[in-house]
Amino acid sequence: MAESMKGLKRTHRCTEVSKANIGETVTLMGWVQKNRNKGGIIFLDLRDRSGIVQVIFEEGSIDAAGFEKAGRLRSEFVVAVVGKVEARSGAVNEKMATGEIEIRAKQLRVLSEAETPPFPVEEESKTKEELRLKYRYLDLRRPDLQRNLMMRSRVAMLTRRFLEEEGFLEIETPVLGKSTPEGARDYLVPSRVHPGNFYGLPQSPQLYKQLLMCSGYDRYFQIAKCFRDEDLRADRQPEFTQIDMELSFVDVDDVIDVNERMLAYLFREVLGVEVPLPIQRMTWQEAMDRFGSDKPDLRFGMELTDVSEAVKGCEFAVFKNALEAGGSVRGINAKGQGGMPRKKIDKLVDYAKDYGAKGLAYIALQEDGSVKSSFAKFMKEEEMAGLIAALEGKPGDLLLFAADKNKVVWDVLGALRLELARQMELLDKEEYRFVWITEFPLLEWSEEQNRFTAMHHPFTMPMEEDLPMIKTNPGAVRAKAYDIVLNGTELGGGSVRIFQNDVQEMMFEALGFTKEEAYERFGFLLDAFKYGVPPHAGLAYGLDRMVMLMAKEDSIRDVIAFPKVKDASCLMTQAPGEVDEVQLRELGLKIDRAEGQTEQ
């Protein structure tokens, strides 16, 4: 039976009691972590979000009924304890914040009893995630998850504090918006008042924030929920949170300046980590050439080397064909991996194939000076020597080569580089290496649509010096776009926006849109731009991912209170679920299961 807390008032959270309180009577409330009777004394670990404190029950200090009640306590009971703070009688526990004291209970109330939970509430749970998510309310009691959510709250708070001081206004934009055919799939919300019509949940507040710049709000931000109805991967959720911002009367440097100061502030305040400013910048071209990725992990080297020149004229068909088709041959040197067993190398080849490689050529330099290679037989000796020299291969090194179109070569070697770093344990979670990637291509060719598409979005500003090429060589035009990358993860990205009608028209032309098509898609923004629009630029961060990295977690589900699983369902609430026929009728909808996908 639950007792009332009437007449009691909590005085401290568990770990707010310290040596300074010795002699005081305190009232604590929390959950029973564990209790044990040792030689007639009951030792109770009392837990709340601040941590754990030890409470002792001893006859004489508490009446017999209280002592007896204490003996019946079980894990996860909620109790209130009134007691006196004393120096710990036993050994001081240095691992506990409250390790020097204990509470000698004078009074105990059981506020709520608990059944035995389906898994223990403890750090680094080994319970499988599915069960933990079903009982998320218990999982969320675990101190590691509590620390993560407290960190998330703090990151959001500090972000707001920083941006407010920089003159940003937080302005809420609609969740019930217009569905647009561009980009990823929208979540739709049927309208009851207008049957057959739908709202779209926003994939980002992009158009609204540009409108707010047109309206003169100068500096906008929002920590906004965004939605994408895409098939989920490990680091994706149907709904996710963006730190979204937009600034007027600025260029690239202004956006980078305020953002790197913000990042430095967050990492200093939350983690005590100093981010040296300015953060390194790298063009997209350099990032691809050196790391095979537009989100390079700079915590280790193993850079790509273009060996096209060294193998020019060789007889190895794979290399030859790649070069003749306008591609390249590039390699990486996995230092000290020359002795890797053949089976493991084969796994790397399979891995490379997952990223689009037709194969992977390797040279394993043995410590004894001998060489194992998948393609030596097709190469002249001096060509092999040239390759090894180009990659600065030493005995004991493993050299890996990909040959294909540039894009494939980058993807493959970029991915391999990371996989090898994981195997070689080169990734230090305590190290934070930031880099700005700049000068992205404005457009990329879509084989599927047989036209250029916008790499960021159709409102991204081309670099002035490249503008003349937009008609002659659109693929070569660089954009005023920038991504901020941390340890190989894209934290955020943005761009300077087009604000001139003539540039916008050129952009639409390059994308193959007629004026009518452009209007159909972005009409109200184009209309707004007729009435005086300031130069503006912006950036958006994935908050979930940022906190995940700060908390050194591997999944964003560990920094979200109530996440969904791969099929976009919630294991705790069983959402999504069925609804009444009446509700559907009001919306003018019928379920047509035959038409629906059945994939799970």
Place this chain on the structure above:
Amino acid sequence: MAESMKGLKRTHRCTEVSKANIGETVTLMGWVQKNRNKGGIIFLDLRDRSGIVQVIFEEGSIDAAGFEKAGRLRSEFVVAVVGKVEARSGAVNEKMATGEIEIRAKQLRVLSEAETPPFPVEEESKTKEELRLKYRYLDLRRPDLQRNLMMRSRVAMLTRRFLEEEGFLEIETPVLGKSTPEGARDYLVPSRVHPGNFYGLPQSPQLYKQLLMCSGYDRYFQIAKCFRDEDLRADRQPEFTQIDMELSFVDVDDVIDVNERMLAYLFREVLGVEVPLPIQRMTWQEAMDRFGSDKPDLRFGMELTDVSEAVKGCEFAVFKNALEAGGSVRGINAKGQGGMPRKKIDKLVDYAKDYGAKGLAYIALQEDGSVKSSFAKFMKEEEMAGLIAALEGKPGDLLLFAADKNKVVWDVLGALRLELARQMELLDKEEYRFVWITEFPLLEWSEEQNRFTAMHHPFTMPMEEDLPMIKTNPGAVRAKAYDIVLNGTELGGGSVRIFQNDVQEMMFEALGFTKEEAYERFGFLLDAFKYGVPPHAGLAYGLDRMVMLMAKEDSIRDVIAFPKVKDASCLMTQAPGEVDEVQLRELGLKIDRAEGQTEQ
């Protein structure tokens, strides 16, 4: 043609330039409010979100091309001006923050031209709202709307700052949740992965925040978007924003304490208004008896008087029948309104009928001592005198009476009291009168459902002393619920929650739910409550309404950046709209117009 801002960097916002900057060269950017050529000098009012500054162009200070360009500027052009700050040559304009200075332009760039806007950008626009909402991006340039959104940003920021200092964590809860059959109509989101299933958008994070208390987060808050698919009234939007909070190990007084300190902090920081603490408390019963409303406006008196005793035994059928049916007769005294023309009184009668009255009885006390009354003929003289005495009627007063069931009498007189206060101009927008309403009834009888329903929600804690009545006289049980009311508007409300299984079972019984029904609706919360739940309580504010009152606006649309209109559509984006057949097929849905409502 737009010029680039290349090489220029804004040094100040318009009104950040003051006498202290005289002699300095500044670079300003903004919108042309107006410009006029007066005796060969061009006077330009330059506007940004901070306000307006005057720029002058004079040949000699700027080259001929620049001067000529300045002459061609029109309203809403976006320009950059480099110029020298000077003491104002003409009369000092005391109404302007920058009234003592002007900028003598040396350089001018036109960053963006503007077509003539469909309505002028000016304070207190007389343009009808429909047109303003269509061009919301222009409407949002108006200084009054900009002040409102800046205030809203500040209120949210200060709320977070206060709550963080009080130990609250901001935790995000899902937007894609489970649809529940209770309460208002949910917006639904069809699932693509599970065709025929739907998410529900949250009407509030109620269940999640209670789960977070179960999980030990102790103090939670969120500034959360909530959704209700209801027919819109003036102060409703399909999506609205709540300041939502929940606290563990607390009772009513603790919640009230932290919240009234928060309100005092917000009103002091934002408006410079001191809210005297503690805020007055009034039971629901007292509020109904004295003001006929559970959200009484205390800026004026005109309280209700129960005259049932005075008219007991009278022959006037309306009074008699009401009393015999267990109702009451009550009146208000509109001081000094005794001379109100008959036509205006008739309008009051109609108004009363809108609130459910069958009629309205009045006594108009003339200045000359005579009496006009709708029902005097049915009354004895001493009965009339008794009525007048009960309401302290003086010559010149208008006494209005309603007779019916208590609920109708309260509704009618509560509404009349407000209508008369508006007519008599008793409502001072500069005055802020707060009151806590407490001890609400736990249950109210629903004629429609022929059962008791929860007045707040089924997890609201009954008052301990009333608990024994829950089986014998459920309607008389009071709840540990509280609303905070400002000037007759409910700003927020909440309650202490049930955390004991046995009390929860009694509550469900009182609501007529079987255990199975209760589980079907609230299963995961009831499950969570098995594993140790702390006493907890919470409160939620309507942020839109709070900012509306602080900004002295009459509509929440004036404190929302992109509001929807009465049919839940957005006039700017035309949302909701039609979507591709493909999208519907993926969701397993068919539109069935015949079934849909067609109301607009």
